[in-house]
Amino acid sequence: xxxxxxxxxRRVRVDLSADGRFTLDDRVVAADVREIVRGRQWSIVLxxxxxxxxxxxHDPLRLDVDGRDVRATVIDERALRAGRGVVGMRTxxxxxRAPMPGLLKTxxxxxGDTVERDTPIVTLEAMKMENELVAPxxxxxxxxxxxxxxxxxxxxxLAILVAE
Amino acid sequence: xxxxxxxxxxVRVIRxxxxxxxxxxxxxxxxxxxxxxxxxxxxxxxxxxAAPRESYLNAARIIAVARRxxxxxxxxxxxxxxxxxxxxxxxxxxGLVFVGPPAKVQRVLGEKTAARRLARTVDVPVAEGTxxxxxxxxxxxxxxxxxxxxxxxxxxxxxxKGMRVVARDEDxxxxxxxxxxxxxxxxxxxxxxxxxxxAHARHIEMQILADRSGNVVWLGERDxxxxxxxxxxxxxxxxxxxxxxxxxxxxAAAVRIAERAGYVNAGTVEFLVEPTxxxxxxEVNTRLQVEHPVTEMVTGLDLVGxxxxxAAGEPLPFTQDEIVRRGAxxxxxxxxxxxxAGFVPASGRIAFVREPAGPGIRVDAALFSGMTVPSEYDxxxxxxxxxxxxxxxxxxxxxxxxxxxxxxxxxxxxxxHRAALFEQDFIVGRYDTDFVARWDPKKAPDLSDGxxxxxxxxxxxxxxxxxxxxxxxxPDDPWARAGREDALR
Numbered sequence: 001x002x003x004x005x006x007x008x009x010r011r012v013r014v015d016l017s018a019d020g021r022f023t024l025d026d027r028v029v030a031a032d033v034r035e036i037v038r039g040r041q042w043s044i045v046l047x048x049x050x051x052x053x054x055x056x057x058h059d060p061l062r063l064d065v066d067g068r069d070v071r072a073t074v075i076d077e078r079a080l081r082a083g084r085g086v087v088g089m090r091t092x093x094x095x096x097r098a099p100m101p102g103l104l105k106t107x108x109x110x111x112g113d114t115v116e117r118d119t120p121i122v123t124l125e126a127m128k129m130e131n132e133l134v135a136p137x138x139x140x141x142x143x144x145x146x147x148x149x150x151x152x153x154x155x156x157x158l159a160i161l162v163a164e
Numbered sequence: 165x166x167x168x169x170x171x172x173x174x175v176r177v178i179r180x181x182x183x184x185x186x187x188x189x190x191x192x193x194x195x196x197x198x199x200x201x202x203x204x205x206x207x208x209x210x211x212x213x214a215a216p217r218e219s220y221l222n223a224a225r226i227i228a229v230a231r232r233x234x235x236x237x238x239x240x241x242x243x244x245x246x247x248x249x250x251x252x253x254x255x256x257x258x259g260l261v262f263v264g265p266p267a268k269v270q271r272v273l274g275e276k277t278a279a280r281r282l283a284r285t286v287d288v289p290v291a292e293g294t295x296x297x298x299x300x301x302x303x304x305x306x307x308x309x310x311x312x313x314x315x316x317x318x319x320x321x322x323x324x325k326g327m328r329v330v331a332r333d334e335d336x337x338x339x340x341x342x343x344x345x346x347x348x349x350x351x352x353x354x355x356x357x358x359x360x361x362x363a364h365a366r367h368i369e370m371q372i373l374a375d376r377s378g379n380v381v382w383l384g385e386r387d388x389x390x391x392x393x394x395x396x397x398x399x400x401x402x403x404x405x406x407x408x409x410x411x412x413x414x415x416a417a418a419v420r421i422a423e424r425a426g427y428v429n430a431g432t433v434e435f436l437v438e439p440t441x442x443x444x445x446x447e448v449n450t451r452l453q454v455e456h457p458v459t460e461m462v463t464g465l466d467l468v469g470x471x472x473x474x475a476a477g478e479p480l481p482f483t484q485d486e487i488v489r490r491g492a493x494x495x496x497x498x499x500x501x502x503x504x505a506g507f508v509p510a511s512g513r514i515a516f517v518r519e520p521a522g523p524g525i526r527v528d529a530a531l532f533s534g535m536t537v538p539s540e541y542d543x544x545x546x547x548x549x550x551x552x553x554x555x556x557x558x559x560x561x562x563x564x565x566x567x568x569x570x571x572x573x574x575x576x577x578x579x580x581h582r583a584a585l586f587e588q589d590f591i592v593g594r595y596d597t598d599f600v601a602r603w604d605p606k607k608a609p610d611l612s613d614g615x616x617x618x619x620x621x622x623x624x625x626x627x628x629x630x631x632x633x634x635x636x637x638x639p640d641d642p643w644a645r646a647g648r649e650d651a652l653r
Contacts, residue, residue, distance in 0.1 A: 007623070042618075
């Protein structure tokens with residue numbers, strides 16, 4: 001699974017394979033990663049240097065990195081693709097489609113809402129992962145096709161936005 | 165012993181009680197039920213709502229708790245009721261022992277202009293200044309006479325609260341109004357007086373101890389010049405700028421003032437020392453000081469333990485000649501304040517704490533991971549104290565300790581302290597009360613590539629831990645092994 005991570009104003013691409021191998025910005029790294037406190041703290045030895053990272057808050061994600069406070073965001077590839085898989089940009093009418101089959105977990109907006117770009121519209125659960133699909137443009141939500149708890153097919157139109 | 169305080173000082177006093185085999189009773193406000201001092205004590209009683217006036221300043225309720233809990237004595241710590249003569253009197257009237265000087269001594273020394281008059285009678289130099297001032301017009305006239313800049317100070321004050329520097333005549337009225345308001349809010353007394361503002365002065369204070377039989381000793385000085393808004397951030401002993409002859413003079417002056425005042429228990433006599441070595445008496449703090457540990461480190465004495473012994477009527481167990489000072493100690497006050505935003509106070513949840521330890525390091529704190537720092541009280545989170553055989557060793561250990569320390573979740577003064585210990589002025593010991601004002605809050609350096617890479621990995625793992633239940637990497641997967649082996653190559 002590929003992720004795009006931002007750390008304050010810095011961007012790192014992370015690829016995490018099933019066997020625990022990490023790729024950072026397309027470089028394979030041998031990182032000794034230990035989870036010290038479940039889901040909250042890791043000790044990481046990377047290139048012989050030791051680092052300690054603690055989750056300060058999960059939402060929004062804030063990390064203590066070797067004693068420094070860092071704001072982080074994590075976007076996975078499905079959300080990235082979903083952002084790109086938009087049609088009708090030119091007409092001002094934008095369909096938000098499911099990038100893969102999954103369970104529509106949460107709908108974050110109501111029809112008629114005006115949203116900023118990157119506002120979470122829905123959360124889609126697929127392969128045990130939750131993926132936030134965000135508004136690709138600033139606009140008004142004119143249609144929400146599915147209710148939370150619905151199983152949706154890959155490519156299904158989940159929401160329609162009209163640029164404002 | 166009832167400990168009428170909260171935070172690190174309550175824990176410190178509880179420890180001293182336990183060292184002497186005394187039971188310690190804590191009191192707590194509604195927001196402090198989880199606080200460490202409650203858990204460190206043998207018993208704990210709720211005393212009211214979070215606002216200090218409802219709880220830690222509620223003298224009647226605290227005395228009622230002390231009687232109900234069967235206490236013999238009350239230790240006020242610092243702040244709150246520690247310099248409140250009425251409280252000291254009420255404690256005595258209730259048949260309890262107040263750990264500190266008696267009310268009548270507190271009254272004389274607590275009124276700052278009376279303390280200045282007392283100092284003059286025993287030939288201790290006092291900064292040019294006034295008695296309490298009638299009104300803004302009289303004060304302005306006095307300010308012109310002394311010459312700007314002047315310092316407006318609450319006569320009932322202490323701890324730097326409500327003090328204001330006035331640089332220009334046209335600013336005087338506004339400063340007077342603000343200072344009157346602050347003095348009323350902080351001390352319940354609006355009276356103000358004026359002092360000449362001494363530029364590039366060092367704030368040097370002398371620790372004293374006095375027993376009930378009239379024996380008074382001085383233990384040594386502390387330099388507390390590194391302040392912002394008249395609140396101290398770093399203290400050390402010995403003061404780098406004080407030589408043995410000045411030390412003896414300051415000690416003797418402090419003892420003369422204490423003797424004249426009939427002082428009992430631990431106290432601190434504050435002076436401003438000019439670059440020429442001339443000194444002026446400022447005030448007496450009739451209580452234990454926040455920074456008392458630096459004196460404990462260089463003298464090897466337990467000041468709180470001695471406070472308790474004196475309060476119990478024991479004589480001082482040593483004479484002036486038997487006091488030995490060795491090495492150097494520095495204290496950093498780690499506060500919940502953002503040094504990159506003008507030290508604005510912060511409150512909130514601390515996600516993770518790690519206190520430093522190791523050779524020469526002492527931490528007085530009441531911190532734990534997951535705690536919430538309330539917004540109602542002082543911003544002090546922890547005191548890190550470093551001891552060394554000399555000042556260089558103390559500095560090296562302090563730098564190391566500050567790097568070890570973690571307080572994640574709210575802004576703290578740690579970045580200031582880490583930087584300050586590398587400032588040339590601090591290293592050579594040539595700093596004064598303008599140190600913090602001159603400090604440039606440079607943005608923290610960028611994350612190293614390795615730290616950024618590790619943080620990115622952890623960010624992904626943190627995200628996955630929330631959305632996925634299976635473990636990402638088993639502890640001994642081949643990549644982890646390779647990582648360790650790589651490091652040894």
